[in-house]
Amino acid sequence: MQKLKSEELNRPSVEEFKDQEKLPVVVVLDNVRSMHNVGSVFRTADGFSVSKIVLCGITAQPPHREIEKTALGATQSVDWEYAAETCAAMAELRLQGYKILAIEQAQGSVMLNAYLPLPKEKYALVFGNEVNGVSDEVMAAVDGCIEIPQFGTKHSFNIVISAGIVLWDFFSKLRLDTGRS
Template sequence: MANKKLKLDELNRVDPETFKQQKKHPITVVLDNVRSGLNVGSFFRTCDALAIERIILLGITPKPPHREILKSAIGATETVEWIGMETNSELIEFCKEQGLPIICVEQTEESKEIQRVNWELPCALVFGNEVDGVNDELITASYFCAEIPQFGTKHSFNVSVCGGVVLWDMIRTLITK
């Protein structure tokens, strides 16, 4: 017998109100000056799918109800908690107050490949600008930096793809402990 694709009503997903009440993975995703609303919307969708606690939209990162965010988020801006912040110092202070070590997803001299990271929660996971990456001030404030190993000619992944890979790796390792 052929494998049958499930219909939407067969996926057993929770409704938005139940989702808001359910326990989340204590990860705060930080988008550091991410320019594209489509990338931001993709992060919202990924954070909804993986039950991530919140997103912080830092600096010039577009904020809902931006048209591009809504287009790719497909309603996830209504289910995932988000906070807008203007400055790095505001973020760093928030993380200190909340007891969130900052982990930057960035290629540095000392970054750890994600498969070698012993993820511990809670944490703030920072993803950077599509061209310039994570701001140096946040790298300096971070507990460590993590990167995805790459084997091709390009030097980086699209930021929303990177987010999906890293967040899934975190959740996968945490649920299999």
């Protein structure tokens, strides 16, 4: 078996990416402190063609070389905006028709494997701070909560791992699971 060369991957240009159909998902970063995590979320969002990223509170914004170390140019392809307050950003997304879901361990959460996103729905997925998770204020304002099942001794995944798991799950259920309508 031989790896494909970059030119064999048929990747879209940034312009082509901007024009292609997007996953109906917005990623909301609620006070994410690590610029490497921010950059990695950009790169993951590019890989799954999400609609945009909303950077909230203390979450760093491009351009910044620490974000670019892990984003590898994805800050150019993925649309993003900044909001000082996460709840205000969520209120605006709700007005635009998005269902707001926290990715968190919480009372009444739905396990990711059991959650079935609807093809005609738009989703805003809120990922929280590396230490404190999604803030209590934000949790009080979400429409629901999804939890990633875990089986080890640690109580959480890194935000980038969580984003990758959840975005893959939404992508596979909304774009690859052709048996659903």
